[in-house]
Amino acid sequence: MVDLRLLQALRVLHAQGTVTATARALNLSPSAVSQQLRQLSQAVGATLLVRDGRRLRLTPAGRVLLRHADGLFAQWERIRADLADEEGNQHTTLRIGGFATAFGALLAPAASALHRAAPPLRVRVTETDTGACYQQLLSGRIDIAVLTPLPDSPPVDDPRFDQQPLMDDQQDLVVPLDHPLAGLDVVDLPQAAAETWIAPHHDQHRLIESLCGAAGFAPRTDHHAGDWSSVLALIAHGLGVCLVPRLVPLTAHPGVTRVPVRGDPPPCRRVLTCVRSGSRQQPVIARALTALQEQAVIAHRLDRTRP
Template identity: 55%
Template structure:
């Protein structure tokens, strides 16, 4: 078994403070401090040094963590090999993901898993605003569906395995009477002087807004902020700004807003990836979960994207047209969905 004190040190590296580490591991701060003091005494090297009210990892701790990451990956593989001696049907699988992926990819994948493996217990969560890589590291989830950002771990990070799921276009959401509303598409740079709404989960969708606009040559003038897509659509419909909207995100039909395609090379898009602790993909529940997510993402891509254009009240009755996107209940659904 891997020394649990190494896991505590790994979480401290991510959280930065003893208090935050204790909260993530459901321990008391004194227990965390005691664990690390005993580990330091056993190894004969200092692992932490005080910096004001915080602590900082020593170079010895950084060296130890490199070995701890490798040991953890080996242990995950060992657990997978041991699980192969059982039937692998029972157990639990926890999947955390951004809300739009939860609705369009994770839920369909989980439904297939439930039918194919009825003994598998599933826990699906959104964890809005949380760092899902930290949830993986703290073993609070098994698979995380995330949007990669410049501040996230690189693809070759020894702690995680990252698998691409799909590439999702970003659209521009504008009021129905906006000059862009009647156009087939616009360049993002054309919206540089617009007032912007920072829309979606603060951890990654907001970061995507900044990086996408920076690539287009401007910094967005952000005046408002919302997470729920119903609230976001209302702000746009009432003229408080424009926003980026991922193609997976359903916008409520009763708001007078328009999706406008963003042109460019490359066109603004976000990637969804499935992440697991490195080595854990050989465990039967995790392997089945990854395969189901890949299948659901491929099916979404094959069905086509949500329609663009006016999504508000429509006098010519386009709201009765069949939905080529997610639900079959009209062009856009799920007024409460976020991101």
């Protein structure tokens, strides 16, 4: 018999690449992770890993075991769902991770609704970026991720995860109130090709570069800011423009305005919910996903009242 914890160490190592990173993800010591990997190799009677520089690489036998491990963990999550249905177990803590701009419209109101529901559900919410969301799901640190996928994110058919669309977050060009584009009902993105751009946090900056590249130009960025409040402050003082998602409120910055960008469909970022494969039907996870879907519907209605 193989302990699932040993298989989990192999799965996380494959995602992280090093024993040190795996230990950090699993909240273990590096020596404990190394010991688990040795025990797993002995249990299956095969060499699973070989050293490749500073990293460990799966052998052919390791890849076979990893493929079966993903299916075993998905089945284990389904077993947990069946047990919870049988026992009516609703008393647990649910952990949700998501990106910062999802908090105001999605994560915070959904968590509040679950706290007030009958029976109440205790929810812990953590701000985290897309890459970390997948790793924290895999290591069991969170149960649901709300994320925007990136080009290097796991594909939608990755057997470790169950990823489903939640909403599309439209991108508007945000400019100062006295900007020549401010009075337009809609703008074509190439009209901002000669503008100075504000570079926001890494994930959004990559999206902007991709959208502008598809429109035929590379944005000239003179300023960089890590949070949206700083980005909007720079725009308000006439230092540049930026594509800003509709989930980002502008109420604290009266010196800026949104101009919708033309497109069919308009430029947007896809927002997903992501859980471990097999866990979507667990009662507490299903309740939280429903709450997030309800908030997404509300956010979409609000979008239709924006410019």
